[in-house]
Amino acid sequence: MRDATFAAGTVSAGPITLDLDPGERTALHCASEKEAAIAALLASAIVKASSGCVLIGDYDPRVQSVHCKRIAALVPHEPFPLDEGEFARYIAYRAALWNVSPQRAHAHAALLRKRLSGMHEAFAYPLIGALIGMPELIVLDRPQPAYAAQILDAIAGRAVFSTHSDAAAARAFAGGAAEILWTKRA
C-alpha cells in the first residue's frame, strides 16, 4: 500500500503505507475500529482505495479484484453464527465459491479444526474457511488476542496482515517477528 486512503461520506481511513513480502507479518494499529475494518477490507480487495495505491501480488484491486481475492483472504472480525452441525455445509459452500475440490476442502478443514480445537467455533470457522482457498496472504480484521498463538500457528508460512484498534492486541499478533505500524487520526 502506498498512501492508500478510503473516504466515503463521513467514513475515512488512511493514508496507509506498508510493504508485506511473502511469509512476513505486519500488525496495523488503527485509531478506531472503523478504520481497522476499512484497512482490512482494502488489503483484501473488497473495497477500492479512494486515493493512493494498493497492490496485492502484482495486481491492482481496482482492475483485477478477482486475482487479488485469489491471493488474499479476509478473516472478518464478527463471529460466525454457525454451530458444529453447519460446519460441513459451510465448508462445502466456501469450497464452491473458491473452486476447491470438496473432498480436499473437507479434509483440510478437519485438519485445521483439530489444530484449532481450543478455539470457539464462531472464531475458528471463518479462519478455517479463509484457509480453504490456500491464500498467500491472510488478512485478519481485529482478531481476538486471546487466540493469537493458535491463529498464528494455523497460518504459519503465509503473509499475515492484521488490523487492530487496541495496542495490546496489535502486540499479541506482532509478537517479536512482526512489525507494528500505527495510523494517526487526521
Place this chain on the structure above:
Amino acid sequence: MARVPLAVLRARLFAQRRIVFYSCAAALVAGLAEPPGYAAPLFLCCLLGIAMALAQSPGLQPHLDSCEQSAPLFGRELARAKALVPCVAAALAALVYAVAQLMQGAPGVPLAVLVVLAAVIAATLTALSATIRHGATRGLYVSLAAAASVAAYVLVARAHSLAGELALCAVVAFFALRQYGEALARYDPI
C-alpha cells in the same frame, strides 16, 4: 460452471428457509381461497418475489455477504448466483399457488403458471438492484419492479397478448440482471 450458483442458492435458501416457507404458505392459502384468474397469483407472487429480492440486501445474512464479497468471483457471476435465490423462492410460491388451483379444479392453470412465472422473474430481477442502493434510488427500483408486474398484467389480461407479456418480461429480466451485475461489480460494502 453451475457450482457457484448452486452453492449460493443452497446457502441462502437454507438461511432464509422460514421466509420461503411462509411465502409458499401464503401462496397456498391464496390459491385455495382466490377465484381463478391472473390478477391474484401474478400480483401476490410478484410481491413475494420483490420481498425475497429485498431479503438478499447486504447486512441481513452478514456471514454469507462476507464470504461472497471476498470470493474470487466477477460481478456478473455473483449477480447470476444471487439472482437465482429470490427467483427460485418466488417460483416455488407460484408453483404452490398453481397446485392449490389444480386442487380446486380451476381451468387454464398451466398457462397461468407461464404468465405468472414470466412476470415474477422480471419483477424479482428488477427489485434486486434495490438491494444495493439506499433512499430514493432503492424506492425507485422497487417501484420499477411493481411497474413491471403491472405492465405484464395489463398486457396479458387487458390486451390479451401472451406473446407481448412474455417478450416484455424477457427484455426487462435481461436488462435488470445485467444492471444488477454491473452494480454489484462496482459495489463497495462500506
